Amino acid sequence: MGEGLILFPEGIKSPKKSPMVLRGVVLSFVILSGIYTCSVCYKQFGRQLSVFPMVTIQILNRKSCESSAGVDPFVHFPKPRTFSRGECSCNPVRYFAILSTQRSGSGWFETLLNSHVNISSNGEIFSVKPRRSNATTILRTLDRVYNLELRTSAAKNECTAAVGLKWMLNQGLMQHHDEILDYFKSRGVSLIFLFRRNLLRRMISIQANSYDQNVKPLNGTHKSHVHSTHEAEILARYKPRINTTTLVENLRQVEDLVAKSLQYFNTTRHVVFYYEDVMNNPTKLADIQHFLKVPQRQLISRQVKIHKGVLHSQIQNWDDVNNTLQGTPYQIFLEQ
Ligand SMILES: *[C@@H]1O[C@H](CO)[C@@H](O)[C@H](O)[C@H]1NC(C)=O
Ligand SMILES: *[C@@H]1O[C@H](CO)[C@@H](O)[C@H](O)[C@H]1NC(C)=O
Ligand SMILES: *[C@@H]1O[C@H](CO)[C@@H](O)[C@H](O)[C@H]1NC(C)=O
Ligand SMILES: *[C@@H]1O[C@H](CO)[C@@H](O)[C@H](O)[C@H]1NC(C)=O
Ligand SMILES: *[C@@H]1O[C@H](CO)[C@@H](O)[C@H](O)[C@H]1NC(C)=O
Ligand SMILES: *[C@@H]1O[C@H](CO)[C@@H](O)[C@H](O)[C@H]1NC(C)=O
Secondary structure, eight states, X not given: OOSTTSOXXXXXXXXXXXXXXXXXXXXXXXXXXXXXXXXXXXXXXXXXXXXXXXXXXXXXXXXXHOOSSOOOTTOBOOOOSSSOOGGGTTSOBEEEEEEEXXXXXXXXXXXXXXXXXXXXXXXXXXXXXXXXXXXXXXXXXXXXXXXXXXXXXXXOGGGXXXXXXXXXXXXXXTTTHHHHHHHHHHHTEEEEEEEOSOHHHHHHHHHHHHHHHHHOXXXXXXXXXXXXXXXXXXXXXXXXXXXXXXXXXXXXXXXXXXXXXXXXXXXXXXXXXXXXXXXXXXXXXXXXXXXXXXXXXXXXXXXXXXXXXXGGGXXXXXXXHHHHHTTSTTXXXXXX
C-alpha cells in the first residue's frame, strides 16, 4: 500500500481502471461544495451589510491596507467620510476608552495621552446628554469617534494610531452596559480603567470643585483643572467640611460602583490603572503606551495638582472625619 493512502469506498472503481470517471466525481464535488460555501458566505455577509455597514466598510478597507500580517481584531483602518487620512491611511488604528469617575485624575491623564503625536483622546463626549439618551445614540456617537469623524480639539486625524474618549461611569455606561459591552467586543475596543485609590481625597476634590463652581475664586471663572501653582494655591485655600453621617456609606457606594464596572466589562481587553500609581511611578506611562501599542514617547501635561500634602490640613472637620473612619475598612485613606 505504498501509494494507497487514499481509500476508495466500495463501488467506486480504482483510478487505474477509470480515471476519467473519478476525476468527474471529484470535480463535481468540489464545484458543489464551492457553490454551497459561497451561498452561506453571501447570506452572512449580506446580513452584515445591512446591520453593520461600518464594519463591512472596514473589512473592505482593511483588505486594501493590510499586508500578510494576519487579522487582529484590535487593529482597524478607519475611512472617515469627512477627510482623507492621506499618507497615514494604511497606518493601523486602535480604539480605546478610558472608564473613570469624576475627580480621579482622568483630565490630567488625558492631557498626558494627548501630548502623544499619535493618540487622540476626545474628552468626555458623553457629558453631552443627547448623546447618551439611549443605547442607539450612544453607539452612533461611538461610531463617529472611532471612525475619526468627531472633530474635537484633541483630534490628530491623519496619523492617529489610537483613538478614544474619556467616559465617566455615570454617563450612561452602567445603564446600557449590555449593549456597550457587545459593541466593545465586536469592534475590538480596549479599555483603560482609571480609578483613584484614596476615595477620601477624591471626596475632598469633588466638594472643592463644586465650591469653585459656585464661588469662582479665580476672578469669577470656574476651573476644574489649573495650569499654575498660583491658581492651585488659591483653590486649595478652601477646606471642605465633610458630612460624617453619610461618609462611610458614600465611600462604600463609590467602591461598589467601581467593582461593578469591572465586573460588567472584564471580558474585554482591559487594564486597570490608579491615579496615585501614575503620579508616582513614571513606568506607568510606558505601560499605557505599550497597552495602546503606540510608539514610546515622553508624555507631558501642564496641569498642576490642586490639593497636595497632608490630609488633615485639607479638611475643616478633620477630627470628626478621623474618628468616623477609625476601625472601618476606609481607615487607610486617613494615612495616605
Ligand atoms: C433615542 O434617542 C433619540 C434622541 O433623543 C431619539 O430620537 C430616538 O427615537 C431614541 N431611540 C430609541 C430607540 O429610544
Ligand atoms: C505617528 O504620527 C507621525 C506624525 O504624524 C507619523 O509620521 C507616524 O507614521 C505615526 N505613527 C503611527 C504608528 O501611526
Ligand atoms: C485676576 O485678574 C488679574 C488682572 O487680570 C490678574 O492680575 C490676576 O492674576 C488674576 N487672578 C487670578 C487668580 O487669576
Ligand atoms: C449630612 O447628610 C444628611 C443626609 O443627606 C443630612 O440629613 C444631614 O443634615 C447632613 N449633615 C450635615 C452636618 O450637613
Ligand atoms: C469577571 O467578573 C466576574 C464577576 O466578578 C468573574 O466571575 C469573572 O471570572 C471575571 N472574568 C474575567 C475574565 O476576569
Ligand atoms: C486620628 O485619630 C487617631 C485615633 O484617635 C489618633 O491616634 C491620630 O493621631 C489621629 N490623627 C490625626 C492626624 O489627627
